Amino acid sequence: MTARPSLSLSGEKLTAVYQLKGSVEQARARAEDICVEQTVEFPVDLIERSDIRDQVIGKVVSVEANGPDRCLATVEFPVEAAGRELTQLLNVLFGNISLKPGIRLMSFSLPEVMLEQYRGPRFGIPGLRALIGVRSRPLICTAIKPMGLDAEALADIAYRFALGGVDLIKDDHGLADQSFAPFKERVTQVTDAVRKANRETRGNTRYAPNITAPADELMNRAEWAKTSRAGGLLIAPGIVGLDAMRRIADRDDIALPILSHPALQGSYCLDSESGISHGPLLGTLNRLAGADASIFPHFGGRFSFTPEACRELKQHAVEPQGNIKPIWPVPAGGMGVDRVKEMVDFYGKNIIVLIGGDLHRNGDDLAKSARELMARLPGWLET
Amino acid sequence: MTARPSLSLSGEKLTAVYQLKGSVEQARARAEDICVEQTVEFPVDLIERSDIRDQVIGKVVSVEANGPDRCLATVEFPVEAAGRELTQLLNVLFGNISLKPGIRLMSFSLPEVMLEQYRGPRFGIPGLRALIGVRSRPLICTAIKPMGLDAEALADIAYRFALGGVDLIKDDHGLADQSFAPFKERVTQVTDAVRKANRETRGNTRYAPNITAPADELMNRAEWAKTSRAGGLLIAPGIVGLDAMRRIADRDDIALPILSHPALQGSYCLDSESGISHGPLLGTLNRLAGADASIFPHFGGRFSFTPEACRELKQHAVEPQGNIKPIWPVPAGGMGVDRVKEMVDFYGKNIIVLIGGDLHRNGDDLAKSARELMARLPGWLET
16 A cells, blocks of 8 residues: 555544443553554554554543443544444444453444434424423333234224323334234224224324334335324334434434334343443434434333443433434333332433333223323322 | 134244253243243233233243253244244344343244245355355455545555455445545445456456445445446445345345445354354354355454354354355454464365455565465365
8 A cells, every 4th residue: 555645534533432341551452452443443553654543543532440440441533434324333333342342332422513414313302292292291102912913903902092091002012014913904903093092082192113124124114104194113223223213213204203122232231341331322322313212121120221221321312412302211121000100200201101011900991001090190290 | 802812823933042041940930931022022911812822922942951050941933923024033033132131042943934035145155156266265355444545545455455366355344435435436446456457367356345334325335336346245234234134135136245244243242141142143144134154253363252152153154054055154353364274274165264454464565465375275275
């Protein structure tokens, strides 16, 4: 390669904070390694061009101890390394180093010039409140299931929940396009059922079908949901790819609130020493990729998130981030009606509480169970 | 929900083996939990329909101890739960339980009726051999980099490597569509350079540009690569989604061999107690999703895969799997010329050896470095 220094980058940087195993000295060496691995991925001594060495390779800003044998390192990358693409941003932040142990992405922040490349959530917290017409209380969401029911039975369940006045009804994330209740048939019947209930109650329940689907079907499902007058979309970005969700969120002719489901993403955040922490994974990245709400397992349910993880996730979901709107934390995962008050105390009122199976506990009168939940809500908010 | 048993499923099952923490008794309980979590995700006692309980929920086939405080559990799911979609298959195999600690997917197998839904790799091992015209020796691949070079400089590097007779040249996985070397310009110039070298040497070097890109760009890049007469494609399914790669692999009018890059997938396999093991992650799933070759870090390089992990990966890449062709293991990650013989001894001759930076060690005469490597290859194969 001939040496002809010619780069003149903007000087704008994106910043990432990694938790690294080891002493400060060891962590500094690992952070320097990250700077190379995530950009040029090439032996530095073999790079003849000083401008590439100086401008393209990341830079370690700071390394500090953060507990025994553990440090936090702040690294800056030139925005040009990530280009204008969410896919390459993911690659720079954590692509190859996902394969190295003892590195955990704790947070990242983008400069204004980069944030402007992303529309982010179309609705976010204020937008979804306006859409549903609920000023300050938490929103209540439930799910239609179990897998195995036909579209008619699922529509019947949705109808009853809508009669009971819940704000949102989503497909169980396991409902795709199986023979039990094929996607198009299900969406048609459930949207009809929810509209019927809304007419009867003068309510405004919104149904979000699960459009997680093969790459060549995803957009068709989003369009079918829109045409069927669904009220939102459920997408699992861990399955379809974060940018596939972003693409749907950006479509002005779809313009439905998006609930992001964490299926297949747990492996990123479970091990506290590697992967991507809950906040950037389910908060910041979901926001960049256009989700309006991020579903995750609240602590103390069927899953294993800690209170700290849930707090971090909420913080990343709502903290100021340029033009990118704050989004709804959706604590879930085996939550019962008896925990709503605790969740409101923990997260505040800007949450969507997702209660699934527990609303079936009192038998077939789902409308009554839902109505009772909605009626108890104001009381939980007072103290 | 009204009780009207009506399901009549095929009885065909997909089988998954999970490693679970705990005693056999504990593991059995966890396996039963997986059967529910990954299908109906609903309190079993509230499911009135016996046909759903009996036919939709997964079944534990066996649980056996596999080391201290560790078991292997085999679980069967009805094929109907996964429908006919790779996305929903991923969801059934590991969607929600990715969020639960101490569960690791060790392998899975699909019945014939399900394998037939997948085309798998278009070329695989025999197909790529035929395409390149190399009967039995390992293939040699290198990469053009570093990020920061312009298209002309990258094309010049590719030209020299092609003169040296390597079989494959891929983009560094960090080359996307940055201002340094925009995708279209890069692909045009590099394909031209490689064709020129091939004419001069009467060789057959193939160039695989990195088409990892936003969802609305991915197919355009594949098409641009095809139109530019590129010789293959590099895709990181961890970034774009496995099924997005499958979609490209299935396109008859593209029909280029696909190298799968593991960026962002490390978090699935790093922790030995959770996630998805190397074999199913980088072997079986890559095959189902149409990759012809799976790049991964060989042990003893910059990364941390163990020899056992590499062996497992190779096994899953080549073991018989119905109509799904065996694919190429591509050991990589800081490999030097001096390790080729060892890699051949370890994996056999059906590998693509990926050597990047090390071919630059002897200065600018990359053609000479490549030629020497190709010349030494036969000697390494004799013993």
